[in-house]
Amino acid sequence: MENNTFKIEQIMNALSKSWSLESSSKWSKYNPAKGQCGVTTLVVNDLLGGEIKKTKLPDGWHFYNMINGRRHDFTASQFIEDILYMDIPSNREEAYKDTNDKQYNYLKQNVLINLDTLFISW
Template sequence: MLIEERFSDLSKIFLKVWSIESSSKWSSQNPANGQCGVTALVVNDLFGGEILKTKTPEGWHYYNKIDGIRCDFTESQFSEIPHYQDIPSNREEAFSDTNDKQYSYLKTQVLEKLNR
């Protein structure tokens, strides 16, 4: 399976499993809101690559770079796509945007959906 197809499938999975359990900022009107750090961590677990960040008016926004491709599964939370700065980040910084419970929940849900 091509990486683009896997990313498309993963995007659909995130939309199904993001919830108040994975971010306290979640809402049904904006399911990606507040999901960037926890999502970047799960994507990093699955595909490796780099975690990057960009400064937004709301604070740091985390996303991934895999095989030279920027992968931002949570950009839909913004009314305008951010101007990506692609600043190198790491798991520790991305984890500052979430907690163990949210991370464990999201990772478990994604793995269950991927294994079906």
């Protein structure tokens, strides 16, 4: 369990360093997680597996990961208000509708680079 927590923290750090206008057109330096939920959920699913879940928010569907029975919302910081999670089952196809090939490939490549950098610095 502790090892999984370490991985989650390392991935969150790599995501934070990787988010940009290249991974979401809604990104800003004041709200870097904005618009990143679909693409982030896909990249995390690639790295850690688990399930993809969604919940309905006023602006549309919000995607996040369920890993080993625990909810992990890597982009929750984009919202001011608390999220009432519905944990509705979703899938890669639905989450992908929130992104495109260019954004997905950019984020995945940069997360992997940032993860390598983190582990090399150890």
